[in-house]
Amino acid sequence: MIAYLIGNIKDKYEDFVILETNGIGYEIFIPFPFDENYIKIYIFEHIKEDCYDLYGFLTFKDKEIFKKLISINGVGPRTACQMIKTYGIDQLINYIILEDTKSLSQIIGIGPKISKRIVLELKDIFLKKYSQNIYSTYKYDAVLALMALGYSKLDSQNSVNNIFLPNDTTEDIIKKALQILAQKV
Structure with a gap:
């Protein structure tokens, strides 16, 4: 399992980057903007029968939030990335803690039922860990x-x-x- 990669960003696209590490280019989906070319990215590996995708985060906390989001039935990795990209980690945590299902439902693929499920399953966890x-x-x-x-x-x-x-x-x-x-x- 890959914990993180350190390398040079060779190409940037809207939803992913190519990170070169030791002569190997990794395609990594990212939910955040950045300006650096040499970077450390925490990796989440999403492996299924038909895909092997890497998702990257600047901090371990961001990766943990992402993992909590995709643990919710109905929230896949791309949707979780879109949530993080749209609101940022701190605002997303606030929406969940404050039970703002209307804001959560603004994301394509997140309807009222899924936004309520997100709040129901994550509010207490986030409240304990991120109430500040x-x-x-x-x-x-x-x-x-x-x-x-x-x-x-x-x-x-x-x-x-x-x-x-x-x-x-x-x-x-x-x-x-x-x-x-x-x-x-």
């Missing part, structure tokens, strides 16, 4: 809301970081941050 991602989403959404109200990015970020508590919702964060920002004016 929710907090970053709440903070991020609050900063965007404050910026939409006309506050600078720096002031918005500083006020959110100063008042944030782990059990705060986005609305709580915005209310508290507005009180701080109002005192500055």
Whole structure:
């Protein structure tokens, strides 16, 4: 089993790259953009009767998330790659933890039933392992809301970081941050 490959990217295509390692070119499907030519890619081997595909990831965490996604009945490797490519790992984890089946259903091949199954089977696992991602989403959404109200990015970020508590919702964060920002004016 291949854990990872290190080599030079020889060709880049929309969904895959050719990675040359020791004179051998490996076709690797990837769900992420990158700029480097010399790279370490964590590999997942998808072997079936009619195919032997390699899927590559920049981090071991990304590979683990991918493996969790394809463990769900109805989610294949290409669909899981599309989910990661569309939302990114952290946002995808947030959608699952926050039970946002509507966003999950935006991916071709993921209907309402499969998105509910994804949430049902992965929410608790992701909540235990990646719950800090929710907090970053709440903070991020609050900063965007404050910026939409006309506050600078720096002031918005500083006020959110100063008042944030782990059990705060986005609305709580915005209310508290507005009180701080109002005192500055």
